Structures are given as C-alpha cells and as structure tokens.
Amino acid sequence: GDSVTQMEGPVTLSEEAFLTINCTYTATGYPSLFWYVQYPGEGLQLLLKATKADDKGSNKGFEATYRKETTSFHLEKGSVQVSDSAVYFCALHNQGGKLIFGQGTELSVKP
Amino acid sequence: NAGVTQTPKFQVLKTGQSMTLQCAQDMNHNSMYWYRQDPGMGLRLIYYSASEGTTDKGEVPNGYNVSRLNKREFSLRLESAAPSQTSVYFCASRDREGLFFGPGTRLTVL
Numbered sequence: 001g002d003s004v005t006q007m008e009g010p011v012t013l014s015e016e017a018f019l020t021i022n023c024t025y026t027a028t029g030y031p032s033l034f035w036y037v038q039y040p041g042e043g044l045q046l047l048l049k050a051t052k053a054d055d056k057g058s059n060k061g062f063e064a065t066y067r068k069e070t071t072s073f074h075l076e077k078g079s080v081q082v083s084d085s086a087v088y089f090c091a092l093h094n095q096g097g098k099l100i101f102g103q104g105t106e107l108s109v110k111p
Numbered sequence: 112n113a114g115v116t117q118t119p120k121f122q123v124l125k126t127g128q129s130m131t132l133q134c135a136q137d138m139n140h141n142s143m144y145w146y147r148q149d150p151g152m153g154l155r156l157i158y159y160s161a162s163e164g165t166t167d168k169g170e171v172p173n174g175y176n177v178s179r180l181n182k183r184e185f186s187l188r189l190e191s192a193a194p195s196q197t198s199v200y201f202c203a204s205r206d207r208e209g210l211f212f213g214p215g216t217r218l219t220v221l
Contacts, residue, residue: 034209043115043201043212044154089153097161098169099144099210103153 002027002094006102009087013080013109021075021105023064023090031092033057033066033073038087038104047075047088080109113137115213117202123219124192132187132216134202142205143185145169145177147198148215154201160185192220 007022025031032051036044048057053068062077073090090102115136124130136143141162146154156169158177166177174196176188189196197220203210 036210043214044203044210045212046209049209093209098156098159099205100156101146101154103151 002031002092002098002100004090004092004100004102006090006105009104009106011105011107013107015082015109015111016079019075019077019080019084019107021088021107023073023075023102025071025073025090025092027092027094029095030068031094033064034091034093035062035064035073035075036089036091038089040086044089080107082109082111085109115202115204115211117213117216119216120214121217123221125221126193128192129188129190130192132200132202133184134186134213135184136204136211137183138204138206138211139182140204140206140211141182143179144203144205144210145175145185145187146201146203147171148201149198157187194220196220
C-alpha cells in the first residue's frame with residue numbers, strides 16, 4: 001500500500017543552520033505531497049504542498065521539490081530559527097482520496 | 112471563522128466507559144476526518160466522511176464509531192474504552208488546499 005517514510009528525529013540544530021528533513025514515498029500514480037508542522041500543544045498546520053512532478057512548494061522560508069524520479073519531497077530551510085522548533089510531518093494524498101502521513105520528525109533549534 | 116473546533120480538550124476515562132468526542136467546522140468543507148496520534152507512529156486515520164451522510168473506515172477503526180450529523184459536525188464515539196485508546200485525537204476537514212486540523216483531544220484511559 002501507499003506509504004510515507006521520514007528521517008528519524010529528533011534533529012537538533014543551532015540557530016541559522018541549514019535544515020534538511022528527508023521524506024520519501026511509495027504510491028501509485030501521481031499523488032499530491034504535503035508538509036505539515038505541529039507546534040507544541042497544537043494541531044497540525046499546512047506548511048507547503050506540491051501537486052505535480054517538479055513543482056516546488058514554499059512558505060515561511062521552507063521549501064520542498066516534488067521529485068518523481070526519486071519519489072522524494074525533502075524539506076529544506078536555509079537558516080532556521082528557534083521558533084521553527086516543532087514536529088514536521090510529510091504526507092501524501094493518493095488517488096484513492098486518502099491522506100497518508102509519515103511518522104513525523106521533531107526539530108529542536110538551539111539559540 | 113473558528114475553523115475546526117473540538118471538545119473536550121482533555122478527558123480521563125476508566126476502562127469500559129464510553130464517551131463521544133465532538134468536532135465541528137465552519138468552513139463548509141465536505142470531507143472530514145478523525146486521526147489519532149501516538150508517539151513514533153505519526154497520525155493514523157480512524158474514520159473519514161467524504162460528504163454528509165457517508166462514512167468510511169480508515170486504518171484503525173476497531174473500537175470506534177462515527178456519526179456525520181450534518182455538514183458541520185463529525186463525532187467519534189468510544190463505546191467501551193480500553194487503555195490502548197489512550198492517545199491524542201485530531202479532527203480535520205479538507206478543501207483543495209489540504210487538511211485543516213482542530214486543536215486535539217488528549218484522552219487517557221486508565
């Protein structure tokens with residue numbers, strides 16, 4: 001079945017460091033891909049999305065490119081801030097209409 | 112707009128007790144979902160409703176029932192709670208952009 005795999009956390013970075021969180025997926029056809037962010041004590045919020053191959057989603061300095069050839073959607077940010085500390089979830093929306101999440105990656109940014 | 116609201120925020124039950132988690136959205140979305148979140152397991156879909164009057168099982172439906180009362184409201188019922196149902200429960204609704212989540216209900220079953 002369709003699935004999403006994320007790199008394991010926690011990821012700990014210093015402020016202004018470069019961030020990459022890896023995400024790969026398995027799905028038939030052409031799913032839409034998403035990154036959601038969950039701040040402590042809150043529900044998930046949509047961070048960015050891409051709906052077709054080679055699309056780049058971007059928001060709040062984060063970006064991710066839909067790579068069909070490597071079935072990946074890695075999240076990147078050039079300079080993280082303490083306020084970016086959260087759990088990040090990669091997800092896909094498959095052709096059957098279901099949204100499938102990865103297990104989440106916790107990011108901790110130290111001053 | 113309040114978005115997606117959930118009640119209660121916290122709940123403690125004893126094994127065998129029943130309860131209903133309430134969810135409402137004011138964005139006129141057709142699709143609504145119930146997920147549970149457990150450490151190291153991400154979010155797992157319990158039930159979803161593609162439109163008013165329809166419901167379908169997700170990945171982990173056992174021990175739960177749902178009711179799509181109207182377009183706004185989608186409730187989740189635990190008929191006989193078990194410790195394995197200790198979790199954080201999220202309701203969500205969806206439009207073309209993606210999912211909109213409620214703040215969650217933290218449920219502990221003793």
